[in-house]
Amino acid sequence: MLVFEARYVRQVKVFTRTCVSRWSTVFYSCYSNSPHSKSKLAPLQERRMIDKVKIFAKAGDGGHGCTSSRRSRHDRKSIADGGSGGVGGDVILECSRRVWDFSGLQRHLIAGNGGHGSSKNKIGTRGADKVVRVPIGTVLHLVSGDIPSIVKKVQSSADLDPWDVPGVLVDDHSDPRDGSTSNVTMQEKVNAIHPTGCSSSQATEANVEKSVKSTCVASADVLSQLSSSNETSELGSEDIEGKPEILSNVAELTEEGQQIIVARGGEGGLGNVSIQKDPRKPPTTKAGAGQHVTNLQDTDSVNSSLSTGLPGSESVLILELKCIADVSFVGMPNAGKSTLLGAISRAKPAVGHYAFTTLRPNLGNLNYDDMSIIVADIPGLIKGAHQNRGLGHAFLRHIERTKVLAYVVDVAAALPGRKGISPWEQLKDLVLELEYHLEGLSNRPSLIVANKIDEEGAEEVYEELRRRVQGVPIFAVSAVLEEGIPELKSGLRMLVNGETSCPLCLDQILLD
Numbered sequence: 001m002l003v004f005e006a007r008y009v010r011q012v013k014v015f016t017r018t019c020v021s022r023w024s025t026v027f028y029s030c031y032s033n034s035p036h037s038k039s040k041l042a043p044l045q046e047r048r049m050i051d052k053v054k055i056f057a058k059a060g061d062g063g064h065g066c067t068s069s070r071r072s073r074h075d076r077k078s079i080a081d082g083g084s085g086g087v088g089g090d091v092i093l094e095c096s097r098r099v100w101d102f103s104g105l106q107r108h109l110i111a112g113n114g115g116h117g118s119s120k121n122k123i124g125t126r127g128a129d130k131v132v133r134v135p136i137g138t139v140l141h142l143v144s145g146d147i148p149s150i151v152k153k154v155q156s157s158a159d160l161d162p163w164d165v166p167g168v169l170v171d172d173h174s175d176p177r178d179g180s181t182s183n184v185t186m187q188e189k190v191n192a193i194h195p196t197g198c199s200s201s202q203a204t205e206a207n208v209e210k211s212v213k214s215t216c217v218a219s220a221d222v223l224s225q226l227s228s229s230n231e232t233s234e235l236g237s238e239d240i241e242g243k244p245e246i247l248s249n250v251a252e253l254t255e256e257g258q259q260i261i262v263a264r265g266g267e268g269g270l271g272n273v274s275i276q277k278d279p280r281k282p283p284t285t286k287a288g289a290g291q292h293v294t295n296l297q298d299t300d301s302v303n304s305s306l307s308t309g310l311p312g313s314e315s316v317l318i319l320e321l322k323c324i325a326d327v328s329f330v331g332m333p334n335a336g337k338s339t340l341l342g343a344i345s346r347a348k349p350a351v352g353h354y355a356f357t358t359l360r361p362n363l364g365n366l367n368y369d370d371m372s373i374i375v376a377d378i379p380g381l382i383k384g385a386h387q388n389r390g391l392g393h394a395f396l397r398h399i400e401r402t403k404v405l406a407y408v409v410d411v412a413a414a415l416p417g418r419k420g421i422s423p424w425e426q427l428k429d430l431v432l433e434l435e436y437h438l439e440g441l442s443n444r445p446s447l448i449v450a451n452k453i454d455e456e457g458a459e460e461v462y463e464e465l466r467r468r469v470q471g472v473p474i475f476a477v478s479a480v481l482e483e484g485i486p487e488l489k490s491g492l493r494m495l496v497n498g499e500t501s502c503p504l505c506l507d508q509i510l511l512d
């Protein structure tokens with residue numbers, strides 16, 4: 001009887017627990033509208049965009065050089081045959097159209113170490129590069145480490161100079177794969193690293209210092225190149241989490257296939273075949289016997305330090321995404337920006353009758369007979385967006401790179417019986433939000449799209465809008481019915497081509 005009761009109680013407990021867990025799942029799936037609860041498998045439009053991440057990059061260490069000697073029947077003296085270690089792999093960011101944001105990006109990027117050299121003059125293998133793809137428009141901010149350097153040209157291993165062996169100490173620290181290494185022989189390089197009278201540790205330090213300096217020189221070119229292309233995206237260093245030590249905008253990736261090395265692999269150590277032809281022979285000096293012994297010890301320590309591979313560099317970076325588009329649709333939530341993007345291009349963004357349907361900038365291609373322009377639908381901005389209200393200020397940065405602004409306003413919002421904001425008030429709030437985010441951001445060629453003109457009473461509001469806002473072209477459009485689209489397309493084309501330029505300023509808007 002007792003056994004029966006215990007089993008019964010257990011069954012009831014299991015049943016209750018199952019019911020509770022099922023009901024809680026149903027409840028959360030029905031009532032939780034948090035975008036964070038969406039799985040990775042949710043459609044792209046339904047997921048929040050990850051457009052800012054911090055990454056740690058560690059390049060591979062160089063392999064050690066080998067100390068080995070070979071003696072054969074024909075050679076009475078043993079011959080050095082230790083090969084050099086391989087170069088460590090680099091950590092490379094590659095710009096690709098196939099990725100939208102940083103959601104799939106690993107935060108710890110670690111490249112492979114170089115292989116050790118071995119006897120019979122076998123050089124170590126090159127460490128595997130860690131290549132990760134980042135979206136077009138990625139901006140790099142350096143928290144610590146060396147300034148990244150752009151890879152000029154990617155060559156296949158078949159294009160390499162046969163003498164451009166891995167493990168060679170490169171004075172100018174240029175990328176061994178781009179074929180731009182100098183023609184200095186191995187022995188000259190050893191001499192350059194270890195001039196007479198310099199201790200082994202000093203030699204190694206000098207080498208490291210030299211390589212770091214040369215990296216900085218190479219990177220300075222990158223910086224100067226980038227600063228010219230960066231007129232609109234200058235961020236103060238305080239803008240990134242208030243840390244003044246962060247170096248802002250050290251590099252950016254703007255073209256498909258562009259690569260940048262964020263951590264450089266360490267050079268391989270030298271094998272004894274490269275250090276000196278006859279390892280048994282100490283350097284001869286005119287000093288006495290005591291001096292000779294010291295020199296022997298010195299030579300040993302120098303050799304061992306030269307045969308040690310150098311560690312790969314490390315860096316910590318903040319990656320930030322700024323969409324690159326010719327035109328940005330800027331507007332309040334529900335103004336019809338996504339519907340409009342779908343009407344003028346083949347993009348199919350999510351449309352909903354509720355605010356904040358758009359959670360990430362949507363891009364569309366607007367095609368003409370002879371050209372095409374990229375249009376970005378930016379998530380809705382509300383008053384106070386710069387203070388992180390609504391979807392926050394994260395999306396304001398995507399507007400920074402746009403050539404032309406298209407303000408999309410809902411002309412039916414303030415019709416009798418609706419509680420919306422009038423189009424001219426919407427425009428004022430939008431211009432103010434842009435200016436609060438970045439001074440001068442609204443000062444670029446603009447036009448106004450008076451959307452939802454199909455609604456009853458919208459025509460009068462549109463006439464009123466034309467009266468109140470002067471100097472900027474206004475297009476009456478119904479995105480749903482695809483009315484007024486050809487006129488809008490030719491207006492956008494003229495602005496992108498620079499045929500007209502008419503920014504929208506606050507003093508052009510007549511308010512009540």
Ligand SMILES: Nc1nc2c(ncn2[C@@H]2O[C@H](COP(=O)(O)OP(=O)(O)OP(=O)(O)O)[C@@H](O)[C@H]2O)c(=O)[nH]1
Pocket residue numbers: 331332333334335336337338339340350351352353354355356357358359378379380381451452453454455477478479480481
């Ligand atoms: N009557 C009418 N309704 C429209 C028009 N364009 C869009 N709508 C409706 O307005 C609502 C919002 O449209 P969306 O395109 O999602 O607006 P949005 O500006 O992208 O909204 P957010 O994603 O919140 O920024 C939807 O219910 C659309 O059907 C139009 O021209 N006329």
